[in-house]
Amino acid sequence: MNKILVIIFASLLIFLLVSCTSTENREVENNPTKDDSPVTDKYEGEDSETGEEDKDSENMEEEKEVEEEIEEGIIAQYRVADDWSLVPINEGTNEKVVLLTIDDAPEKYSLEMAKTLKELNAGAIFFVNGHFVDTPEEEEILKQIHDMGFVIGNHTYNHVNLKNLESDPEKQRSELVSLNDKIEEIIGERPKFFRAPHGVNTEESKKIAQEEKMVLMNWSYGYDYFKPYFNKDKLVTAMVTGEGPEVDVPYSLLKNGANLLMHDREWTSEALEEIVIGLREKGYEILDPRLIETIK
Numbered sequence: 262m263n264k265i266l267v268i269i270f271a272s273l274l275i276f277l278l279v280s281c282t283s284t285e286n287r288e289v290e291n292n293p294t295k296d297d298s299p300v301t302d303k304y305e306g307e308d309s310e311t312g313e314e315d316k317d318s319e320n321m322e323e324e325k326e327v328e329e330e331i332e333e334g335i336i337a338q339y340r341v342a343d344d345w346s347l348v349p350i351n352e353g354t355n356e357k358v359v360l361l362t363i364d365d366a367p368e369k370y371s372l373e374m375a376k377t378l379k380e381l382n383a384g385a386i387f388f389v390n391g392h393f394v395d396t397p398e399e400e401e402i403l404k405q406i407h408d409m410g411f412v413i414g415n416h417t418y419n420h421v422n423l424k425n426l427e428s429d430p431e432k433q434r435s436e437l438v439s440l441n442d443k444i445e446e447i448i449g450e451r452p453k454f455f456r457a458p459h460g461v462n463t464e465e466s467k468k469i470a471q472e473e474k475m476v477l478m479n480w481s482y483g484y485d486y487f488k489p490y491f492n493k494d495k496l497v498t499a500m501v502t503g504e505g506p507e508v509d510v511p512y513s514l515l516k517n518g519a520n521l522l523m524h525d526r527e528w529t530s531e532a533l534e535e536i537v538i539g540l541r542e543k544g545y546e547i548l549d550p551r552l553i554e555t556i557k
C-alpha cells in the first residue's frame with residue numbers, strides 16, 4: 262500500500278515538473294523579442310532543441326545583417342568634405358581617422374598590398390584603372406581584392422587626363438561608364454567612388470559620376486609619386502608625419518579625416534605596414550571606407 266502511494270506521489274511530482282517546464286518554454290516563445298525583423302520571426306517559427314542554438318543563429322543573422330547594411334552604405338558614419346577629408350556625420354563619432362586609398366590598381370603590387378592591409382585589419386579603397394583588368398588573371402586579382410573586403414573605386418579606363426577630352430564628352434563618358442560595366446562584371450557591383458586621374462575633373466566628368474552614383478574623391482596628401490620618396494623609409498616618414506620637405510611641403514598635412522593617396526608601387530607596398538602602424542601609434546584610426554556615405 263505504501264509503495265503504491267509513493268509511486269502515485271512521484272508520478273504527480275514528475276507531471277507537475279513537466280508542465281511547469283513547458284509553460285516556461287511557451288512563455289519564452291511567446292515573448293516578443295526586441296524587434297519584429299523577419300530574421301527573428303524566421304527563427305522563432307522554427308523548432309529547435311535548445312534555446313542556445315536559437316540565440317547563436319540569431320546573433321549570426323544579426324551580424325550578417327549589419328555587414329550587409331554596411332555594404333549597402335546604410336550605416337553611413339562619415340561623408341567626404343569639400344577638401345576631400347572625411348568628417349563624421351553625427352556627433353560622438355571618432356573624428357581622429359584617416360582614409361587609405363591605393364590608385365592605379367591592380368597593376369603589380371595591389372594584391373600584396375591588400376594582404377598586408379588585411380593582416381593589419383585596415384580598410385582601404387583601391388581605385389582601379391580599366392587597362393589593368395584586361396586579362397582573366399588581372400580580373401581574378403581584382404575579384405580577390407574585393408572578396409577580401411576592400412572597396413573598389415573607378416579611376417577611368419585608360420587613365421587619361423579628362424581635361425584633354427573636354428571637346429569629346431562621349432569619350433569622357435566611356436572612360437567612366439565602360440569601367441563601371443567592366444568592374445560590375447568582375448565583382449558584381451558598380452563602384453561608388455570616382456577619382457579622376459591626376460585629380461583633374463571636368464564639368465562633364467562630374468555630371469557623369471553623379472549619374473553613375475559615384476562620390477567624387479581627390480585626396481589630402483600623398484608622396485609616393487614624387488621622386489625623392491621612391492624609397493621605403495622616406496615614404497614611411499612622409500606619410501606618417503604628413504610632411505614632404507623634399508617636395509616643398511615643410512609642414513604637416515596630417516589632420517583628422519585626412520584622405521591619404523598611395524599607389525600600386527613597389528616602395529609603397531614595402532612601406533605600407535609601417536605607415537599603418539605609424540599612423541595608429543599617433544592615435545589615428547584607419548577608417549573603414551564602407552562607413553562613408555554614398556549616393557543612393
Ligand SMILES: [Zn+2]
Nearest residue numbers: 364365458459
Ligand atoms: Zn592614377
